[in-house]
Each structure stands twice: as C-alpha cells, then as structure tokens.
Amino acid sequence: MNTIDHESTTREARFDAQLNGDAAHHSRAEVVQLVTSGDGGPPDLSQGFLLDDRLVLPEESVVAGADGRLVMVEPKVIDVLLHLARANGHLVSRRELLETFWYPGARSEGALTRAICTLRRALGDRARSPRFIATIHKRGYRLLVPVTLID
16 A cells, blocks of 8 residues: 555544544544633644534545545635634634735635635535524624534
C-alpha cells in the first residue's frame, strides 16, 4: 500500500471511529463541552469539532456526514465555517467575513455566497429550511447548532 492509500485509509478509519464512537477513539460520550476555552478566549477548533452529527476536521478540510460520507472543501471555505463556529451561534456579518477572508480586490458578495453554498452542500443543509447555517437577510450568517469540541 503506498503512502497516499495508507493515509487515506487511516483518515477514513479515524472518521468512522469518531462518527461511530469506537472505544479506541472518541466516543460520543467523551465529546466535551461547548466552545469556550478555559481562559474565556476563543476555543481551539483546529483539531476538529461536531456540529450535531457532522464531524468537521479543519486541518484536513473535511466534513463527514452522519452517513460517513466525506466531503473535501477548500481551506478558505473551512475557515469560514471555523469563524462561524467560534461565534458560537451569534451573527457574523457578511462584511466581517469578506474583510477577514478575501483580499480587498477580491472581495465580492458572490464569493462569500459561493462559500456558504459549498458549506451547506457539505453539511447537507438547505438555505430555505436551514438546519446548520442560518442566513440573516442583508446582515450575515450564524450557526444554528451548538459546536462541540472533540477531546
């Protein structure tokens, strides 16, 4: 087995274990607190977190669905999701997202809209009946489900 196949197999086993609560890995019961760090600062979500039954692994730019389906997304799209997750259910303005993730010459409403659409597709969400990401018309976005850190 070459290195890429081995890494892919290892990654898929890790996702399966985390989603299914394999005792050798993190079980759902071992998943820890909502997002706040001990010092009140932003949590470190880079190692992964759950949005309801969706596993998000930012370092790998992957979202795993409840069915175990793995969806790779662009790093910038994962960064937008991380930003929303760190807001812990609070509104994040479109302007803040554009200024944070797009260079001045590359800022466009369309780019942000495409990133949110990509996230919704990866999460299995719908704009008209959202489960994960709510659009606040003309203002921004917020997560609808709690963010749970993985131990």
